[in-house]
Amino acid sequence: MTLPLFVAIDTPDLDGAASLADAVRSHVGGLKLGLEFFAANGPEGVRRLAQGGLPVFLDLKLHDIPNTVGKAVAALAPLAPAVLTVHATGGRAMLEAAKAAAPPNCKVVAVTVLTSLDEADLAEAGVASTPAEQVARLARLTRSAGCDGIVCSGSEVAAAREAWPDGYFVVPGLRPAGSDVGDQKRVLTPAEALDRGASLLVVGRPITAAPDPVEAARAIASSLRQAPALTASA
Numbered sequence: 089m090t091l092p093l094f095v096a097i098d099t100p101d102l103d104g105a106a107s108l109a110d111a112v113r114s115h116v117g118g119l120k121l122g123l124e125f126f127a128a129n130g131p132e133g134v135r136r137l138a139q140g141g142l143p144v145f146l147d148l149k150l151h152d153i154p155n156t157v158g159k160a161v162a163a164l165a166p167l168a169p170a171v172l173t174v175h176a177t178g179g180r181a182m183l184e185a186a187k188a189a190a191p192p193n194c195k196v197v198a199v200t201v202l203t204s205l206d207e208a209d210l211a212e213a214g215v216a217s218t219p220a221e222q223v224a225r226l227a228r229l230t231r232s233a234g235c236d237g238i239v240c241s242g243s244e245v246a247a248a249r250e251a252w253p254d255g256y257f258v259v260p261g262l263r264p265a266g267s268d269v270g271d272q273k274r275v276l277t278p279a280e281a282l283d284r285g286a287s288l289l290v291v292g293r294p295i296t297a298a299p300d301p302v303e304a305a306r307a308i309a310s311s312l313r314q315a316p317a318l319t320a321s322a
C-alpha cells in the first residue's frame with residue numbers, strides 16, 4: 089500500500105536531501121520539494137531527487153498573472169511532477185492557465201490559507217473571514233476553475249471533502265502529538281488529518297529535524313496504518 093505521506097525536504101543541501109530521501113523512502117509515498125530546495129538546486133536538483141523513483145510534489149506556490157503562471161507551469165512540465173501548487177488567490181484566470189499548461193497526470197492544487205496564518209493574520213491582510221470561511225470560498229473558486237484540489241489545514245479538510253467529494257486535498261501543518269509546532273498555527277496530527285479526509289499529508293520538520301528521521305518517519309507511517317481511514321480502505 090502506498091502511504092499518502094510525502095516528506096517535505098526543505099533544505100538547500102542537495103546531497104543531504106538525496107540521502108534523507110533515500111533513508112526514509114520505505115516509510116513515505118513521495119517527496120515534496122519546495123522553494124528552499126528549488127531556489128538552491130533548480131530543475132537539475134529535482135531531476136536528481138526524482139532518480140530515486142519516488143513521486144515528486146513540486147511546491148513552488150506559483151502566484152502571478154495568468155500568462156506568467158501558465159508559461160512557468162509549461163516550463164516545469166518536463167520535470168513530470170505528480171503534484172504542483174499555485175496560490176488560489178491568483179484568481180480564476182490564473183488557475184485555469186496553470187491547469188491548462190500542466191501535464192495530464194499532474195495534480196494542480198491551489199493553496200488556500202497558509203497553515204501559518206490565523207484569523208488575526210487574515211484580518212491584517214484585509215481578509216475579513218475566518219480561515220474556514222476563506223478556505224471554503226477559495227475551494228469553490230479552485231474547483232470551478234478546473235483544478236484538482238486545494239491545500240488547507242487539517243481543521244478545514246472535513247468541510248472541504250463534504251463540499252467537494254472527489255477533490256484532492258493536500259494537508260500540511262501536521263505535528264505528531266506533543267511535537268514542536270514552530271511557525272505553524274493551524275495544526276493537527278497526521279492520523280487526524282487523514283481521518284478527516286486528507287488525500288495527501290505533508291510532513292517536514294517532524295521528520296527532517298528529528299534526531300532520528302528514519303524512526304520519526306516510521307512512527308508517523310505506523311500511526312497512519314492504524315488510522316480508520318486507512319484500515320477501512322486496506
Ligand SMILES: O=C(O)c1cc(=O)[nH]c(=O)n1[C@@H]1O[C@H](COP(=O)(O)O)[C@@H](O)[C@H]1O
Pocket residue numbers: 096098122147149173199201202203204239240260261262270272290291292293294
Ligand atoms: O503548500 C504547502 O505544502 C504548504 C502550504 C501551507 O499552507 N503550509 C505549509 O506548511 N506548506 C508546506 O508544508 C511544509 C510543512 O513543513 P513542516 O512545518 O516542517 O512540517 C513546508 O514545506 C511548507 O512549505
